[in-house]
Amino acid sequence: MSSELPYDPEIPDLREEDPADLDADEIPGTGGVSGSGDAAVPGLSDDCSDPALCAYTEYVEGEEVEDMPATGEGAEGIEADVWDALYGVEDPEMPVSIVDLGLIYGVEVSERVDEGHHAEVLMTLTYSGCPARDMLTDEVERAVAGVEGIESVDLRLVWSPEWSIEMVTEQGKADLNDFGLSV
Amino acid sequence: MASAEQLSGPEALSEDEREAVETLLFRLADDEFVLAERYTEWQVRAPTLESDLALANIAQDELGHARLWYDLLQDFGPDEPDLIWERPPEEWHHSTLTELPFEEGDWADPILRSYLYDVAEELRLEALADSSYARIRDRVGKIRGEEDYHREHAENWLERLCDDEEGRRRVQQVLDRLFPYALTLFAPTDEDVEDRIDELGLRTETLADMREEWLDTVVPYLEGLGLDVDADADLPDEIGRDASHTDDWDDLWDEFTNTYRELGRSEATRIMKDPDEAE
Numbered sequence: 001m002s003s004e005l006p007y008d009p010e011i012p013d014l015r016e017e018d019p020a021d022l023d024a025d026e027i028p029g030t031g032g033v034s035g036s037g038d039a040a041v042p043g044l045s046d047d048c049s050d051p052a053l054c055a056y057t058e059y060v061e062g063e064e065v066e067d068m069p070a071t072g073e074g075a076e077g078i079e080a081d082v083w084d085a086l087y088g089v090e091d092p093e094m095p096v097s098i099v100d101l102g103l104i105y106g107v108e109v110s111e112r113v114d115e116g117h118h119a120e121v122l123m124t125l126t127y128s129g130c131p132a133r134d135m136l137t138d139e140v141e142r143a144v145a146g147v148e149g150i151e152s153v154d155l156r157l158v159w160s161p162e163w164s165i166e167m168v169t170e171q172g173k174a175d176l177n178d179f180g181l182s183v
Numbered sequence: 184m185a186s187a188e189q190l191s192g193p194e195a196l197s198e199d200e201r202e203a204v205e206t207l208l209f210r211l212a213d214d215e216f217v218l219a220e221r222y223t224e225w226q227v228r229a230p231t232l233e234s235d236l237a238l239a240n241i242a243q244d245e246l247g248h249a250r251l252w253y254d255l256l257q258d259f260g261p262d263e264p265d266l267i268w269e270r271p272p273e274e275w276h277h278s279t280l281t282e283l284p285f286e287e288g289d290w291a292d293p294i295l296r297s298y299l300y301d302v303a304e305e306l307r308l309e310a311l312a313d314s315s316y317a318r319i320r321d322r323v324g325k326i327r328g329e330e331d332y333h334r335e336h337a338e339n340w341l342e343r344l345c346d347d348e349e350g351r352r353r354v355q356q357v358l359d360r361l362f363p364y365a366l367t368l369f370a371p372t373d374e375d376v377e378d379r380i381d382e383l384g385l386r387t388e389t390l391a392d393m394r395e396e397w398l399d400t401v402v403p404y405l406e407g408l409g410l411d412v413d414a415d416a417d418l419p420d421e422i423g424r425d426a427s428h429t430d431d432w433d434d435l436w437d438e439f440t441n442t443y444r445e446l447g448r449s450e451a452t453r454i455m456k457d458p459d460e461a462e
Contacts, residue, residue, distance in 0.1 A: 128325055129247025160321035162328055
């Protein structure tokens with residue numbers, strides 16, 4: 001079984017899009033409740049008078065990463081359940097959730113006629129040479145497939161925007177600190 | 184070069200476009216994979232534990248990058264065994280710089296090889312940052328971020344090795360041997376297809392321009408270390424890009440596919456069974 005599942009013609013393939021060209025609404029999971037626009041998107045506010053708070057726009061090129069990673073904030077119903085399942089998956093080397101590590105770029109749950117709910121997850125890895133790639137993607141697929149009501153999962157690995165330490169959430173930083181890593 | 188239109192995804196390419204994308208990807212993937220294979224020969228043999236770790240890590244990076252490029256070739260149908268373990272050695276397109284065996288015990292070789300390769304790699308990635316093929320473009324940033332320290336590592340060692348006469352003599356020997364092969368990094372796989380790669384905007388700089396830029400970087404740097412560079416050296420008989428290879432490549436291929444063949448594999452099997460699928 002491949003960890004990158006085949007294309008699903010019903011879902012627009014965001015891998016073909018330059019993230020810079022996407023509206024926040026088009027990036028699954030970053031728009032919060034569907035249709036609510038960017039009000040629910042953490043970090044999308046232009047209020048960046050304190051340069052320290054905007055540090056990572058310098059770290060990773062372009063502004064498109066402002067709403068990355070996705071954290072599931074504002075998700076509801078079955079989509080929130082998927083996020084809960086993702087929070088339960090830890091990095092193989094450190095006791096920190098992959099969501100808090102900033103590896104999840106988006107989640108979208110859609111309902112298909114006669115097929116139940118389908119989850120699409122966009123995810124990255126910290127390192128291209130990660131030897132745990134298949135292990136981790138398998139675990140994520142299993143975790144999401146285990147959510148009640150989810151019938152199928154499509155996990156897609158993406159590499160842009162590039163993951164950096166700035167993607168780690170506050171909770172993730174705290175967990176890493178507890179583990180003995182200073183971030 | 185005029186900026187080209189954006190190409191569509193893997194399923195919607197014309198035959199010509201697809202051939203150009205595949206040719207470009209095989210150049211990238213095969214270089215990274217084969218060079219990593221060679222680097223791993225230095226594991227536990229480098230001169231210090233620190234450099235042992237560094238070279239092992241660089242090899243891991245290059246394998247990771249090879250995987251990212253082979254992933255994109257998988258979009259067109261072939262799987263990992265087709266692309267690596269079962270692909271006949273005469274169908275590989277890496278530069279012959281990457282396949283040469285190391286002279287016995289000469290640390291100057293992997294260091295100089297890494298320097299020559301990583302300068303070229305930087306230029307090549309820069310020329311892909313605005314590729315018209317989104318699937319390539321999206322991976323460039325990740326790879327560039329991981330390449331930074333490779334060149335630094337090589338330069339740092341080269342400067343130390345060239346610091347005394349004996350060390351410099353050894354680096355010079357390696358340079359005389361490797362330099363013609365390094366030029367094959369910029370040799371075309373197929374002239375027509377390379378032109379098409381440029382016309383389609385898959386790559387924003389031609390091989391000839393990258394070669395000039397590379398020479399402008401490496402020649403003065405190496406001369407600054409007290410080395411003589413024959414910048415007009417002829418290409419070797421084996422280019423690699425056009426699938427002409429040294430006999431050493433057949434040996435290397437035999438070696439890294441040996442386990443796969445010995446076990447009678449027909450697929451890249453996993454070691455552990457998926458617990459959910461176990462009885």
